[in-house]
Amino acid sequence: MSEKPQPFEELDELIERMNRQFGELSRTFEGGSVLSEIAVDVADTGDDIVVTADLPGFAEEDIDLRADRESVTLSADSESETVDEDANYHRKERTQQSVSRRVPLPQEVDAESATANYANGVLTVTLPKLDPDAAGGHEIDVE
Structure with a gap:
């Protein structure tokens, strides 16, 4: 009795291999100098x-x-350099981090009155809400 070819099994194996390779690649970036989100x-x-x-x-x-x-758009770029000098060698290490994210807001805000505070690696942005009645203009009576 001959075995039937299983094309979907081969496809599943290919997808699993690709997922493993992309997983390894993303861990390389996470451990290095790029934050993803x-x-x-x-x-x-x-x-x-x-x-x-x-x-x-x-x-x-x-x-x-x-x-x-x-919406609020956050982005940050940083570059640092470490120099370690010894009598026998000179070593330089550089790291660069770059992140960006656009965050949609659940309600319209007054962006001009927004405030921000950054402490201990945490950014807090406070955005006053717009009055829903005032945000859309003014009402016009129909005669």
């Missing part, structure tokens, strides 16, 4: 929308923060 929390506190983002290893001046009525 900024972890964020978005909270509604009543009058404000508060976005909290983890940005460990960055200085305040490395962070670029932009907001509009519907």
Whole structure:
């Protein structure tokens, strides 16, 4: 009795091999100098929308923060260099980190009145909500 070919089994094996290889590649980037994503929390506190983002290893001046009525865009770039000198050798190590994320907001905000605080690797952005009645203009009576 001959065995039937199993094309889907071969395809499953190929997909598994690719997943393993991509997993190894992503671990290389995570352990090296590239972060893939900024972890964020978005909270509604009543009058404000508060976005909290983890940005460990960055200085305040490395962070670029932009907001509009519907989203917040966070990005950070940092480059550091370590020099270790000894009588027999000279070694330089450089690391670069670059992250960026656009965070959609659940409600329109007043971006011009936003405030931000960065402490211990955590960025906190407070965005006052727009009054839903005022955000859409004014009502016009029809006669």
